[in-house]
Amino acid sequence: MNTQHATRKPHLDDTVSKCHFALLAAALLFALFGCRPAWQVTLAGPDGQPFVVDRGVLEGWGDFVEEVDGRQLVPLERALVAGGHLVIDQLVTVGPDETHREFEWTTASGDAWWLDDGRLEIGGEVFPVSHLEVRPPALLGQAQASITDVAPTAARALGLPAPARATGRTLEVPPARHVLLLFLDGFGYVRYTEAVQEGLIPHLAALGEPLVGLTTYPPVTSASTASLLTGAPPDVHGADRRGIRKTEVETLFDVAAAAGLRVVAVEGEALAFNLRSAEAQLSGDRDGDGGTDDNVLANALAVLEAGMPDLFYVHFHGIDDAGHTYGPGAPEERKKIREVDAEVGQLIEALPPDTLVFIFADHGMHHVDELGRLGNHGHLVARDMFVPIWVVSR
């Protein structure tokens, strides 16, 4: 009997322990999930395949949160990019009750957030969603190139291997003794088409039609420069948001310098991105005329006078500066586009033969009305994302 009693008591204790354990587990689960109900939203990808966003996916974008009225929020665009979208014209949201909303992305993109309870906040309105669809601009169907194509293509022209992590395509180009990378900051493809119609850019227009190119997201100078030089997208080179000024990934400049080629970069007053492996020359506004493009041109012409480098990089900033301050299409911005066009003409005129020239922008510019600026960029909109890319043999 004693033995039997002795064997039953542990069973009772076990049962009690199991109950305690189950209660504890339930309490733990409730604490973890009870106040934060699960949610799931489906985003239709460009190929029609669904991309699912849930709390775990959203938390994975923690590096991209921005402070909005004291709250830490994830920009909605991070989800749209993760879902495979390159550029957006309209966003359609479908709620659990089948309510449809349509947003013009040019106006909505600057104030569109994904809240951690699964709802969206766009333009101050908060609402639940179950499904998202994207309508791209028609111009996407004409896209021919990416800014990531420049590095592998330039490398091929110089007889070099592409940078190690490059994913861009290698375009068909002839071999060349020299390569010039001519960087027109902020001169997006949409603005280019307008400038042609306005007769602002005779020198660029004389080069023929550029390729319709796409930059990478976010369309800001540091990230785009990294994409340009590595031939890879931001999730590879790591400059995936504003403020990151260098990459550890191999660049075109690294490849060229390692092969013994001379690489020279003429910049404006500042190095927007780490241009290691290049002899970098800054061009401050030493004449005090309020811009640096004339200084950039003078320094670039001086470099050519001394002998064209194997790989030459020249960065004009004026169109971007004028676009931010006055807005795209403003008289001051139009004047700057004319000036830069003339400077491009002068530079191309001074190039030696057997030079392959890439002329491109890092991003475009769209209208805003913010404190202190009338133009900005950084969103998945046509004006920001499409860039012209000329590839011209001299």
Add this chain to the structure above:
Amino acid sequence: MKHRSSLRFLGVVVLLGTLLVAGLAGCGGAPKVDWDLTVSGAVDNPLTLAYGDLAKMDQMDLSDILMEKSLGEDEVGSWSGVAVDQVLEQAGASSGYVSVTALAADGYAIEVSRDELQGAIVALKKGDEWITEAEPDKGPIRMVCPQTPANRWVFQLQEIQVNE
């Protein structure tokens, strides 16, 4: 036994003294930071100033200075550090220099004109805190140029090149 107690008492006193000295140093002295600032270009005496050297030089305060940011809200803050003029004088900068190029450890660089350098300092402190402790990713030293946009306030400052 008495001898052993005395030794123990002495040990406690030494320990307390050490802690007191360390505490005082932590409160008032500059932190130990392995960082050099180089001054080169159009100078008679190219210089390398260690963080500790900068901390021992005369410190200048800039109070309620507007930091005009290209991204995010502008800030008003107070900074203290060594006058850039003093650093340039020590390096024997050319009297006719027109600008300096300030280079950061991460590769950022910017040319700042002589006019824009008026009143500029190599800051070690933001408010009452050492930058290296308050904003480790922006330190340990930062060029602060009052009344110029923040893109000239080079953080992780590593080199000043003087241009003629």
